[in-house]
Amino acid sequence: MDIDDILRDVDPVIHTIPREKRDLQDLTRAWVAERSAPELLHWPSDGLFERINNSIRRQIEKVEEMTGDMDPKTNFALIVIQTELERFKYLVRSYLRARIAKIDRHTLHYLSSDELRSRLSEMELAYATRHQALLHNHYLSSFLSSFPPGLQNLNDTAGNISMIDTPDLESAVFIRLLRDTLVEGRGVDSDGRLEMEESDIVILRWADAKPLVQLGNAELV
Amino acid sequence: MAHPLPPGLTQAEVAFVAEMELVTIIPRQRLESIDLLSGKTPVLRPPHRAELPLWLALLLKKQRRANIVPPPWLHPASLTEIILRETKENPEAFSPPPPPPSRAHPREPGRARRLAESDADISPPFQPSCTAAAPAGYLPYHWLEVAEALLAHAGDDMPVPAGEVRSLLRDLVEVRAAKMRSSTSQLEGFGGGLMSLRGVGAMELAESRGFVLGVVDGVRKIGASAEATRREEEEAGGGRHDDDESDDDMGI
Numbered sequence: 001m002d003i004d005d006i007l008r009d010v011d012p013v014i015h016t017i018p019r020e021k022r023d024l025q026d027l028t029r030a031w032v033a034e035r036s037a038p039e040l041l042h043w044p045s046d047g048l049f050e051r052i053n054n055s056i057r058r059q060i061e062k063v064e065e066m067t068g069d070m071d072p073k074t075n076f077a078l079i080v081i082q083t084e085l086e087r088f089k090y091l092v093r094s095y096l097r098a099r100i101a102k103i104d105r106h107t108l109h110y111l112s113s114d115e116l117r118s119r120l121s122e123m124e125l126a127y128a129t130r131h132q133a134l135l136h137n138h139y140l141s142s143f144l145s146s147f148p149p150g151l152q153n154l155n156d157t158a159g160n161i162s163m164i165d166t167p168d169l170e171s172a173v174f175i176r177l178l179r180d181t182l183v184e185g186r187g188v189d190s191d192g193r194l195e196m197e198e199s200d201i202v203i204l205r206w207a208d209a210k211p212l213v214q215l216g217n218a219e220l221v
Numbered sequence: 222m223a224h225p226l227p228p229g230l231t232q233a234e235v236a237f238v239a240e241m242e243l244v245t246i247i248p249r250q251r252l253e254s255i256d257l258l259s260g261k262t263p264v265l266r267p268p269h270r271a272e273l274p275l276w277l278a279l280l281l282k283k284q285r286r287a288n289i290v291p292p293p294w295l296h297p298a299s300l301t302e303i304i305l306r307e308t309k310e311n312p313e314a315f316s317p318p319p320p321p322p323s324r325a326h327p328r329e330p331g332r333a334r335r336l337a338e339s340d341a342d343i344s345p346p347f348q349p350s351c352t353a354a355a356p357a358g359y360l361p362y363h364w365l366e367v368a369e370a371l372l373a374h375a376g377d378d379m380p381v382p383a384g385e386v387r388s389l390l391r392d393l394v395e396v397r398a399a400k401m402r403s404s405t406s407q408l409e410g411f412g413g414g415l416m417s418l419r420g421v422g423a424m425e426l427a428e429s430r431g432f433v434l435g436v437v438d439g440v441r442k443i444g445a446s447a448e449a450t451r452r453e454e455e456e457a458g459g460g461r462h463d464d465d466e467s468d469d470d471m472g473i
Contacts, residue, residue: 088258
């Protein structure tokens with residue numbers, strides 16, 4: 001029997017990372033990935049943001065309670081809690097703003113297919129549809145109604161060229177490998193494949209890096 | 222625009238992430254455990270050491286409630302060794318990143334293994350690479366940000382005068398910046414699909430990100446038609462002897 005196995009039998013919690021720390025790590029990783037990727041990534045499906053929003057709300061209530069308490073000992077704890085709260089709120093806000101920027105740039109593209117729509121959260125989906133409807137009405141009333149009826153379509157795909165802007169999926173990104181994996185990348189003159197080790201940083205096209213990131217073998221940096 | 226910045230973290234954002242690194246402190250006052258969003262802080266009982274995130278350690282240091290223990294890799298001896306490794310032993314690539322925390326295998330002497338399987342997904346800044354238990358002689362991913370923060374706010378906690386550490390850091394920054402610049406000249410021939418930058422630091426990435434990604438994207442766009450022809454040829458069967466045909470296709 002191994003000391004680790006014995007410990008794990010006695011206290012199964014001892015080797016696992018606490019839930020809050022894992023949430024912070026997931027949030028940071030999601031934020032860095034969203035800021036670095038050229039296209040919109042999936043909304044985290046394990047309820048990460050619901051949990052974080054709830055804890056932020058509870059923390060704000062705690063801060064309001066402690067502010068009323070004039071004890072000098074709680075004063076310092078209050079400063080620490082508020083500082084950390086501001087850091088968390090910055091992360092969440094920046095993440096949401098990065099996503100909204102991507103949705104704004106290519107709204108019709110993300111509303112076009114079901115697979116792409118599933119990447120948005122419910123509120124983002126509502127925002128995207130309403131925003132697009134508003135824009136469409138605005139264009140109609142300004143100039144679109146004076147076009148001939150055959151040319152009034154905003155998502156026209158006739159003539160081999162689509163009117164919908166798609167994000168450039170081949171732009172380069174930096175990734176860090178979390179496990180030893182085989183990395184394949186397409187290039188101009190030749191295609192490269194290399195066995196890479198953990199914590200290697202690689203420059204790669206996003207289309208080649210995407211399967212690695214989705215499997216959890218690499219993260220965007 | 223909701224977020225007018227181009228893709229990729231800016232230097233300020235990288236510094237923000239670096240502040241989540243854990244460092245070791247020696248408290249000077251007792252402090253109870255505070256219930257934060259990222260878990261409970263450890264109870265502070267002087268003179269026992271504790272590990273806290275950098276932002277909290279800097280807050281305590283500014284209020285003179287704690288002293289920060291500089292990580293072993295920031296010691297002048299360690300920095301000199303790293304500079305030597307960067308210049309003499311390996312002038313092409315960066316020095317390797319620190320190994321992940323591991324422990325001796327109980328049944329196989331001489332072999333180490335990872336501390337726990339669930340740690341396989343931890344990456345900087347959540348790896349404990351700036352605490353007092355970190356290995357010396359390796360530069361962690363956020364080395365420049367953490368070193369600058371510690372020198373600025375906790376310079377009196379260093380084992381040697383801060384000026385000495387600062388000059389060594391300047392040398393190290395120069396050497397690695399030169400390497401970064403020379404690696405961009407490799408990009409001109411970015412024919413292959415990928416390029417490895419093992420051991421590069423966070424701030425160095427952030428500074429050269431715009432340029433490097435611009436070069437790579439530019440090379441890809443300029444070579445797009447050549448690449449398309451190459452792929453068509455490969456798909457059509459590599460055993461073609463008729464090279465003149467490709468010249469005609471590329472013709473005017």
